[in-house]
Amino acid sequence: MPEIPTIDLSSYIRPEATPEEMARVIEDVRNACSRYGFLQVTGHGVPLATQREVLESCRRLFDLPQDVKDSLSLKNNPARRGYERIGEQVLDAKALPDCKEGYYLGREVPLKQMGFLRGPNQWPDLPSEAFHAPVTEYYEHMLRLGNSLVKILALGLGHDVSVLEHFTKEPVVNLKLLHYPKHISKDERQYGAGAHTDFGAITILLQQPGKHGLQVYHTPSNAWLPVPAVEDSLVINIGDLVNKWTDGKYNSTLHRVVNASDGDRYSVPCFYHGDLGATNPFKPGDGSETVEEHIRRKFDISYGLTSKS
Numbered sequence: 001m002p003e004i005p006t007i008d009l010s011s012y013i014r015p016e017a018t019p020e021e022m023a024r025v026i027e028d029v030r031n032a033c034s035r036y037g038f039l040q041v042t043g044h045g046v047p048l049a050t051q052r053e054v055l056e057s058c059r060r061l062f063d064l065p066q067d068v069k070d071s072l073s074l075k076n077n078p079a080r081r082g083y084e085r086i087g088e089q090v091l092d093a094k095a096l097p098d099c100k101e102g103y104y105l106g107r108e109v110p111l112k113q114m115g116f117l118r119g120p121n122q123w124p125d126l127p128s129e130a131f132h133a134p135v136t137e138y139y140e141h142m143l144r145l146g147n148s149l150v151k152i153l154a155l156g157l158g159h160d161v162s163v164l165e166h167f168t169k170e171p172v173v174n175l176k177l178l179h180y181p182k183h184i185s186k187d188e189r190q191y192g193a194g195a196h197t198d199f200g201a202i203t204i205l206l207q208q209p210g211k212h213g214l215q216v217y218h219t220p221s222n223a224w225l226p227v228p229a230v231e232d233s234l235v236i237n238i239g240d241l242v243n244k245w246t247d248g249k250y251n252s253t254l255h256r257v258v259n260a261s262d263g264d265r266y267s268v269p270c271f272y273h274g275d276l277g278a279t280n281p282f283k284p285g286d287g288s289e290t291v292e293e294h295i296r297r298k299f300d301i302s303y304g305l306t307s308k309s
């Protein structure tokens with residue numbers, strides 16, 4: 001059975017990395033992206049304590065009373081920051097609504113500049129050290145790692161990193177805190193997250209260690225490959241934007257979640273969408289839609305929203 005590859009990023013990230021070491025990482029990432037659209041990374045520079053704290057923050061948030069969480073709903077927020085109830089998102093229209101609850105947050109943007117995917121966060125009423133501080137710290141690491149990863153991808157495609165100038169100018173990078181309750185449904189159409197591809201450029205996913213459940217579709221073997229939830233490994237996957245921009249050279253691959261653990265499962269995907277006004281950095285002037293147009297269409301469909309609601 002094929003396996004999603006694991007790549008040690010430290011030989012690219014560390015300051016004393018040699019050009020040969022960096023080239024090796026670029027090549028390994030390129031192969032994983034074209035073969036699977038998915039990889040796991042170690043040596044990514046995100047401290048283990050920061051990973052544990054953000055997962056604890058998930059638990060604290062989702063343990064709040066339902067009415068408190070509902071008062072933070074993303075549906076009332078034009079920036080689409082905030083809370084999604086269990087069953088509110090339908091990632092696979094052929095399956096039942098997702099058995100997960102979620103919470104979006106991103107860069108703090110002043111209210112007067114609020115627009116789709118940009119604006120102030122909706123912070124729950126929890127002490128800073130229990131939520132705001134650890135989540136913000138994790139977010140800063142995601143920004144840094146995301147910026148490195150998009151460079152690695154561009155280099156692997158044979159481009160100079162300067163092609164990313166507009167795309168990385170003011171990138172929309174959003175975290176989603178997720179909670180999957182214990183899977184009890186006997187209905188085979190019920191998933192934690194229905195089969196989908198991610199909308200944006202790349203996703204960096206933290207899974208709660210030992211809480212397996214993520215499965216990736218592998219076309220050549222017509223099989224769903226499990227991506228084990230290994231401590232200190234982050235899952236990276238290609239989203240639809242990069243798939244489209246590279247004509248499928250880097251694949252956005254179908255994946256889904258069934259909480260395989262005996263209890264709650266928490267995870268934290270980070271969606272690196274890029275600058276909302278950017279178009280294809282690898283083929284400038286190809287007439288492709290902007291990042292904003294692309295994401296808005298996919299996002300709104302999955303929540304049954306129209307752009308105005």
Ligand SMILES: O=C(O)CCC(=O)C(=O)O
Pocket residue numbers: 176178193198205207213214255257267268269
């Ligand atoms: O929770 C996971 O492991 C994956 C979540 C996911 O695929 C998503 O939110 O797009």
Ligand SMILES: [Fe+2]
Pocket residue numbers: 196197198255
């Ligand atoms: Fe996903």
